[in-house]
Amino acid sequence: MAERPSAATDARRATVALLDKVLGEGRLMAECQTQVLERLSGEDRARAQRLTLEVLRNLERADKILAQHLRKAPPLHVRNALRLGTVELCAGGAAHGVVNDVVNLVARHRRHGALKGLVNAVLRKVASDGPTEWARLRVPRLPKWLRKPLVDAWGAEAMAAMEAVHLAGAPxxxxxxxxxxxxxxxxxxxxxxxxxxxxxxxxxxxxxxxxxxxxxxxxxxxxxxxxxxxxxxxxxxxxxxxxxxxxxxxxxxxxxxxxxxxxxxxxxxxxxxxxxxxxxxxxxxxxxxxxxxxxxxxxxxxxxxxxxxxxxxxxxxxxxxxxxxxxxxxxxxxxxxxxxxxxxxxxxxxxxxxxxxxxxxxxxxxxxxxxxxxxxxxxxxxxxxxxxxxxxxxxxxxxxxxxxxxxxxxxxxxxxxxxxxxxx
Structure with a gap:
């Protein structure tokens, strides 16, 4: 069933806003999601939460794919929009809907709207080559500040097993x-x-x-x-x-x-x-x-x-x-x-x-x-x-x-x- 344009836009806009707060302001989702999601319907709220968690779990993979198509890192808001688009596309999302929606999100941003062409070009390349590359990438690792003490405590093999469970999410x-x-x-x-x-x-x-x-x-x-x-x-x-x-x-x-x-x-x-x-x-x-x-x-x-x-x-x-x-x-x-x-x-x-x-x-x-x-x-x-x-x-x-x-x-x-x- 085709997604309603407004629903897709609202959920994705909220996802990028949450990523901006987590990755840009160092805030936990629990601290900011009520404010960001309060105006969304229950369905859109759940979708935004799911998308945000998927991007965060796959951050290393998304950045690895994007690095092949970017000469330098764009502003964080644009980068987070690209990360969202990359994760959705590599998970099998419909290219037309994902690319157009993410491009429109960036285009409406008062400071970064001029980068909509970059976003369009990069995501179209990701739609073409990303899913194949994605399948070859390793299970994402925890950041070094945390991974090192955990490897010291439990060993590299156990750490790799824990990271695989982290990626799968929780029932x-x-x-x-x-x-x-x-x-x-x-x-x-x-x-x-x-x-x-x-x-x-x-x-x-x-x-x-x-x-x-x-x-x-x-x-x-x-x-x-x-x-x-x-x-x-x-x-x-x-x-x-x-x-x-x-x-x-x-x-x-x-x-x-x-x-x-x-x-x-x-x-x-x-x-x-x-x-x-x-x-x-x-x-x-x-x-x-x-x-x-x-x-x-x-x-x-x-x-x-x-x-x-x-x-x-x-x-x-x-x-x-x-x-x-x-x-x-x-x-x-x-x-x-x-x-x-x-x-x-x-x-x-x-x-x-x-x-x-x-x-x-x-x-x-x-x-x-x-x-x-x-x-x-x-x-x-x-x-x-x-x-x-x-x-x-x-x-x-x-x-x-x-x-x-x-x-x-x-x-x-x-x-x-x-x-x-x-x-x-």
Whole structure:
């Protein structure tokens, strides 16, 4: 079916605007997409998001193709328009529609309109030769600032496997409310209990959404709460809780959950999901370092580099350069120490980060074990059937990587450890 010209133009214009913000201003999509996409229809918004993610995942390939047809780099806005056109054309997009639309986008730009002829010429060459060249190009690599420390940590072979998963993108994982029947969704049941949908479509239109039978949560992100294993009647503290998937898991288990996050906006999503799923938790907007009290169990999903989520957020390695990671690592140590003070004697804490950097995971727990004589690593992880032996780390935590379950679509990179406090 032929696309409506206005729809194609609107989605592509928004895509280039998002690329300008990510690649030109160093902003994450989550920070700017509401502003850029607010005037689009639901269909166009989804298309713009999809196109932006495709371009970011294939940035290295697009630039390699374009380098053959450009004597010098054009202004960023024009270059991003060319990148979009190249990715669409090399993925099999209709040349006439793609080229004309991208040319018109550039032509209407008040500063770069004169470059429409260049865009037309380059994209017509890409339409002719690009798809063949595209098929010969390697899987795109992460930027050097991030790739090097990850190769040092996990090796070149593992890094290549992770990059292949990053390129493929992420399926949709769901966590079921206990007792809910998700058979109408189809999908694949993962060993950890998550349900994976490979072609989900619009989330809110899926069976069981309105009834609150499930919530969206990457399979890896669901594992820390499974490791904590909250029990009915226990008092549980979820620090840095938003958007709240782990809070929902623990509330569904019958625990008395207090969910804390510094972001009121992100907590609003948790409130909406609690209402939709008919679950309850006490929500506190505040700094995790200022929380007081004593709890049977604490879950700390500490602020981190989020390098484990690149398969879902390919904007991250393009928008960031590693600056500020040192401050994050220091903050994690402070939060872990404070969280430990909130655990009752005989209680437990699960520390986790969605990071692939050992400094934010394994190293933090090793340092904490040296610091707190009443802390030990629990054995819960080794008893869980879905935790594979190779995931257990030297200090007793669990390391997850995007290439794990790669034949099923992978998972987010995560680190988690169950820490036990000695009884009085």
């Amino acid at each position: 949709l994982d769901l966590t079921a409310k206990p007792g809910a029947d998700l058979s109408a969704l189809g999908g694949e049941a993962l060993p950890s209990g998550s349900l994976r949908l490979h072609d989900a479509g619009q989330v809110s239109a899926l069976p069981g959404f309105k009834a609150g039978d499930w919530w969206v949560q990457d399979a890896a992100a669901a594992m820390p709460a499974k490791l904590l294993n909250a029990q009915a009647g226990e008092t549980v503290l979820d620090l840095c809780a938003a958007p709240g998937g782990k809070t929902l898991q623990m509330a569904a288990a019958g625990a008395e959950v207090t969910a804390v996050d510094v972001s009121e906006g992100r907590l609003e999503r948790l409130r909406e999901n609690l209402a939709r799923t008919d679950l309850s938790a006490t929500i506190v907007t505040g700094d995790a370092l200022e929380i007081t009290g004593q709890f049977d169990a604490v879950l700390l999903d500490a602020p981190c580099s989020a390098t484990g989520t690149i398969r879902r957020h390919p904007d991250l390695p393009q928008a960031k350069d590693g600056a500020g990671f040192g401050e994050l690592i220091e903050l994690q140590a402070q939060m872990l120490a404070h969280a430990w003070s909130l655990v009752k004697p005989g209680g437990r804490l699960v520390y986790c980060t969605c990071s692939l950097l050992p400094d934010e995971g394994e190293c933090q727990v090793e340092d904490a074990l040296d610091m707190f004589p009443d802390m030990s690593v629990g054995t819960q992880a080794s008893t869980l059937e879905w935790v594979e032996q190779g995931w257990i780390t030297e200090e007793g935590g669990v390391r997850l990587r995007p290439d794990y379950w790669g034949d099923r679509g992978g998972m987010d990179g995560f680190y988690m450890a169950e820490l036990r406090k000695a009884a009085d």
